[in-house]
Amino acid sequence: MGAVWVYSEIYAGRPAPVALELISKAAELGEATAILLGRDAAGAASVAGEYGAARAIVDARADYDEHLAPAAVPTLAALVRERQPALLLFATTYDSRDVASRLATRLDRGVVTNATGIEADGDGFRILTPWGANTIAVCELTGPGTRIVLVRPKAFTAVNSGGACAVEQFAGPLDAATTAIRVVETVEETTQGPLLSDSKIVVAGGRGLGNADNFGLVEELADALGGAVGASRAVVDAGWRPYGEQIGQTGVTVKPDVYIACGISGAIQHLAGMKGAKTIIAINKDPEAPIFRSADLGIVGDALTVLPQLIAEVRRG
Amino acid sequence: MRILVCVKQVPDPNTVVYQIDPGTKRLVRDGVTNVLDPGAEVALEAALQLAERDGESTVTVVAMGPEDAEDAIRRALAMGAHDGALITDDALAGSDALGTAKALAAAIGQIGFDIIFCATESTDGYSGMVPGMVAELLGIPHLSFIRSLEVRDGVLTGQRVIALGYQTVQCPLPLLVAIASGSHEARYPALKGIMAAKRKKVEEYTLADLDLDPDDAGEAGARERVLELLPVEERQAGVIVEDNGDGAARIAELLRQRGVL
Numbered sequence: 125m126g127a128v129w130v131y132s133e134i135y136a137g138r139p140a141p142v143a144l145e146l147i148s149k150a151a152e153l154g155e156a157t158a159i160l161l162g163r164d165a166a167g168a169a170s171v172a173g174e175y176g177a178a179r180a181i182v183d184a185r186a187d188y189d190e191h192l193a194p195a196a197v198p199t200l201a202a203l204v205r206e207r208q209p210a211l212l213l214f215a216t217t218y219d220s221r222d223v224a225s226r227l228a229t230r231l232d233r234g235v236v237t238n239a240t241g242i243e244a245d246g247d248g249f250r251i252l253t254p255w256g257a258n259t260i261a262v263c264e265l266t267g268p269g270t271r272i273v274l275v276r277p278k279a280f281t282a283v284n285s286g287g288a289c290a291v292e293q294f295a296g297p298l299d300a301a302t303t304a305i306r307v308v309e310t311v312e313e314t315t316q317g318p319l320l321s322d323s324k325i326v327v328a329g330g331r332g333l334g335n336a337d338n339f340g341l342v343e344e345l346a347d348a349l350g351g352a353v354g355a356s357r358a359v360v361d362a363g364w365r366p367y368g369e370q371i372g373q374t375g376v377t378v379k380p381d382v383y384i385a386c387g388i389s390g391a392i393q394h395l396a397g398m399k400g401a402k403t404i405i406a407i408n409k410d411p412e413a414p415i416f417r418s419a420d421l422g423i424v425g426d427a428l429t430v431l432p433q434l435i436a437e438v439r440r441g
Numbered sequence: 442m443r444i445l446v447c448v449k450q451v452p453d454p455n456t457v458v459y460q461i462d463p464g465t466k467r468l469v470r471d472g473v474t475n476v477l478d479p480g481a482e483v484a485l486e487a488a489l490q491l492a493e494r495d496g497e498s499t500v501t502v503v504a505m506g507p508e509d510a511e512d513a514i515r516r517a518l519a520m521g522a523h524d525g526a527l528i529t530d531d532a533l534a535g536s537d538a539l540g541t542a543k544a545l546a547a548a549i550g551q552i553g554f555d556i557i558f559c560a561t562e563s564t565d566g567y568s569g570m571v572p573g574m575v576a577e578l579l580g581i582p583h584l585s586f587i588r589s590l591e592v593r594d595g596v597l598t599g600q601r602v603i604a605l606g607y608q609t610v611q612c613p614l615p616l617l618v619a620i621a622s623g624s625h626e627a628r629y630p631a632l633k634g635i636m637a638a639k640r641k642k643v644e645e646y647t648l649a650d651l652d653l654d655p656d657d658a659g660e661a662g663a664r665e666r667v668l669e670l671l672p673v674e675e676r677q678a679g680v681i682v683e684d685n686g687d688g689a690a691r692i693a694e695l696l697r698q699r700g701v702l
Contacts, residue, residue, distance in 0.1 A: 192601075221569045221570065224570070225571070225573025225574045225577070226574070228570070228574070229542065230577060233539075234665045237567075237569070238567060252671075254673065257673070258672060258675075260670070261466070262667070262669045262670070263666060263668060264665075264668055265664050265666075266664050266666050301577070302582065304582045305582050305611070306610065307608050307610055308608075308611055309609045310606070310608045310609075311606045311607055325701060357622070360623060361622055361623025362623065368605050374562065376604075382701055391454075393567070399676070405695065407688065411683075416679075416681050418676050420679040420680070421679055421692065421695050423682060423691065423692065424681065424684060425683065425684025433688070433689030434689040434692055434693065437690065438693065438702060
């Protein structure tokens with residue numbers, strides 16, 4: 125198997141957690157190369173090595189930080205054309221989707237999104253991607269050249285094997301269509317206690333709570349359990365909760381030890397973001413709610429009745 | 442301004458149980474109610490609000506799909522779009538994201554535009570690839586996940602949603618903006634709008650009209666091939682009980698068993 129590249133977003137000076145998952149998977153499939161662009165690229169490269177990258181291609185110019193993610197497209201296109209890796213992996217995040225969609229177009233390549241599994245298969249790859257609630261489609265990309273695949277967070281496990289990688293400096297081209305956008309300011313609106321995506325306990329709420337004020341019960345229970353607060357897309361769309369708390373196909377993917385869904389019906393798109401939880405507990409008034417098909421314990425009842433009692437029980441210990 | 446909105450007809454997300462045809466390996470669309478994608482309605486709402494503030498803009502909706510996708514366009518016209526374009530051709534069935542983007546970009550290039558709106562992702566496919574692809578084919582910048590925007594002196598200023606908050610971003614026109622779901626409350630078409638929509642013009646485009654080869658789009662051009670469909674491993678059935686006042690106690694008991702309490 126040839127080279128497997130990972131476009132690694134950088135967060136707080138390190139490859140983003142999902143990038144480390146992809147780097148570890150790439151090392152399983154072939155020779156893993158991390159592509160790191162931006163001010164902190166050199167520091168991030170050593171972490172990429174620890175998680176399995178044999179090589180890092182680094183362009184540490186600040187241009188990539190000063191513009192939105194698509195500024196990386198011309199650099200990636202130049203590298204892929206020159207070196208033709210077998211596979212190029214992206215995470216399913218908004219920034220990486222913006223990069224991958226433009227890159228695939230520039231290279232005239234197909235792309236598979238939302239992958240949850242990749243297997244080497246001769247010269248190609250079998251790519252697993254969920255279709256609806258109960259089917260996995262096994263796909264391949266046809267035609268010559270590099271395969272571009274976007275992978276869901278938490279599909280693979282990041283493994284720190286303590287290695288080091290060879291670092292190569294590269295100065296890629298920039299272009300007008302992807303650097304015309306100016307970031308004027310960045311504003312943080314939410315600060316999750318334990319970071320939602322890595323929390324061992326997640327308490328999430330949905331429409332069944334009735335209104336935004338009642339969501340306070342979800343926060344209280346999460347607080348009492350030392351867990352994080354999550355939300356369904358419906359309540360984020362309704363403006364009850366910030367986007368950073370949205371769990372599902374769109375938003376955060378969680379794999380906690382315990383997931384408590386309060387007033388969430390369990391649409392396919394929500395299940396995609398939490399069905400990897402070890403234990404799922406659901407409270408919903410509707411006995412037909414799809415969430416119950418995934419629950420280890422389902423309480424058919426009103427979350428507004430059950431939650432105050434549960435908070436009291438938890439506080440008693 | 443000439444405002445274009447890319448819309449899509451999708452199976453009604455409130456009723457549909459997604460089924461895949463094992464023969465064609467495509468989504469079963471027979472016997473399901475199709476609607477204008479709720480995400481596209483939100484993008485259209487953002488476009489209509491911009492046009493209303495501006496007062497001198499036209500809003501054209503563009504869709505690719507089978508003949509009956511005209512229903513989705515009529516809905517958009519009833520909401521207030523001025524006219525529509527439907528790209529429809531049997532050879533387009535089975536298009537992948539890039540094939541879809543090529544058809545949309547070709548039509549958009551012929552119609553002309555100052556700004557293009559679309560949903561950040563469709564409600565049936567969730568790939569989120571088409572906005573960036575269309576922008577790349579047209580050689581213009583794109584902004585994803587925009588929740589609010591203003592255009593002044595040919596420059597768009599908008600708020601782009603990020604995990605912990607938002608970024609304020611600026612970009613000169615022409616450009617494509619993908620609107621975040623739920624960021625705008627889509628208007629419900631009034632009777633007057635529904636009546637007016639029947640008289641509005643919907644132009645049809647075929648592959649030949651767009652100077653595209655069958656290899657560019659449709660099944661022949663698709664690079665993603667489905668090899669097989671596998672069932673998802675079901676979780677073991679759990680215990681589902683009516684809350685008779687003991688629901689909280691049962692949950693607490695399970696939390697103790699799991700060592701959380």
